[in-house]
Amino acid sequence: MTNATSQLDRLPPPVWNQPPAASFPIRPLSIGGVAIGFPAVQAALSGYSDGPMRIVARRLGATYTLAEVMIDRFIMELKGRRKTQHHLRITDEEHPVGGQLMGSNPVDFGPAAEKLVAAGFDVIDINFGCPVKTAVGGCRGGYHLSQPHVALEIVDRVREAVPLQIPVTLKMRRGIDDSPQSRDRFFEILDGAFARGVAAITVHGRTVDQKYVGASNWDFLREVKAHAGSRTIIGSGDLFTAQACIDMLRWTGVDGVSVARGAIGNPWIFQQAQALAEGFPMPEPDLVEQRRVLLMHCELCISATNEATASSTMRAHSIKFARLHPQPDAVRNAFAASHCLSEWRAVVDEWYSKTT
Ligand SMILES: Cc1cc2nc3c(=O)[nH]c(=O)nc-3n(C[C@H](O)[C@H](O)[C@H](O)COP(=O)(O)O)c2cc1C
Incomplete structure (x- = not known):
């Protein structure tokens, strides 16, 4: 992930030249029954979004944060050992906070999801996006975008294991690659997951093959939101500034934006985005x-x-x-x-x- 961050830090963010929309409404975000508020949230960030980062983000204006992805088997092996205990520790000021699951075998997801619920996570998120070699090679993360029947079985297992009042959400990339088949599978999983009770889906506008090279496709996000209608879509990709958060909301129509690399070392981005939305741009922190x-x-x-x-x-x-x-x-x-x-x-x- 370090290579991904340094490599992408050098890429310029895309420019979305939309005319200022004075009447552009920014609606508060909800995920199922969980009220979030201002729709700029902090993404799951492996190696970064631990408890301290989440608390800092919350104190500086993030309305919702996600813990870094956890592999289902790893969660099951966490038995209160001091070294790993903090992965499941949530403090009072963090709520609402999401826990994210990744794995290969559908049967392992239910028990792992129960453990995240017991730990106190307010939302259970399933990772169908991770592009790293070990995840895809191990049939986890983004690999599931190539097999909708398995992906949807995972959704069923998690939805069945998690109490109804706790929303289940998905994180997806826009497909394995740019082929029409990959696109069809994306929409099969998206529609199938919503039909199975998933409350929101975060879409990263890059393919798994793309990893972090090239821009996130915001046109695709716009298409996904038009397709989803009233179903909740959160956009991801190339949100490096507060302005980019507002631009993505405006350009794509998504219900929320998930700030990832743009929040590492810049937790002020959340309050800056909110200030910008209210018409009072904030200066950089001194x-x-x-x-x-x-x-x-x-x-x-x-x-x-x-x-x-x-x-x-x-x-x-x-x-x-x-x-x-x-x-x-x-x-x-x-x-x-x-x-x-x-x-x-x-x-x-x-x-x-x-x-x-
Ligand atoms: C270091 C790093 C760690 C990440 N870890 C996760 C993760 O644990 N779960 C997840 O769903 N996405 C993860 N992602 C993907 C981000 O959430 C996000 O979708 C992606 O970085 C695109 O957004 P950006 O271009 O604004 O950074 C990670 C990305 C980076 C760079």
Whole structure:
């Protein structure tokens, strides 16, 4: 995933030249019976969207967050061991929060979904999008887009295992590849899943083959939303700025947008999107604010795990935070070279003490 993030960070976001729509309505998002609110949510992000990242996002305006994907068998093996316990830990301030499942065999999904429900997740999401080699090679994630009957059996198993008041949702890419057959299978799964009681579907406008190369196809998202009608569609792909969130809502008509790489190191994007929607664009956070949030994130990591884990987690996140600093390359390199929390704090003190 690190390659995916660095490779894609270099790609320019697409430009959607729509005329300003003064009357463009932004409706609050609901997922089944769960009221979300402003429709910019934080995506599931493997290696990133752990408890501390989710709390930071919530405190800074995300209305809903998703935990990083968990493999069904891994969930079943989590037996309260200290090292892995935090994967199922949710704090009060996180709700509503979604837990995401990935696996290969439909029969394994039901028990794993029950475990996510017992842990307190408000929404259970199924991953039919992961493009990484180990997932697709292991018949998981995006692989299921090639076999609608298995994908829909998974939906049935999860929907049956989860109490009715808890929404089940899907995450899909727009297909395995660009073939007409892949497209047909996408819509077969989409319609079949809604018919089986799925409450919302997040669609990433890239194919599995595409991985992260090239743009997310927002025209396809628009087509999906037109097809879905009143059924809830959340769009994903190339949401790197608050403006892009508003543009996607406006251009595609989707009910919500799922911010992924754009939220790593920039949790302000959620309140910026809301401010923009209300006509009061917000400036970028100054260094005092960036320092406050970096230190808050670090404290949350220490409480959730331990100093050693917090050190490597914060190194990964702060490298992304550095993009907002006036000297991004120097700050990025300084964070990358930190090997323990005291070195990491020294970088924060050196680069985030001035007010400009
Ligand atoms: C580092 C990384 C981790 C990801 N982990 C997950 C995941 O656990 N579950 C999921 O459904 N999607 C995952 N995704 C996909 C994102 O949620 C999103 O669909 C994708 O990055 C496209 O959005 P973007 O172009 O705005 O980043 C991940 C993406 C990245 C870059």
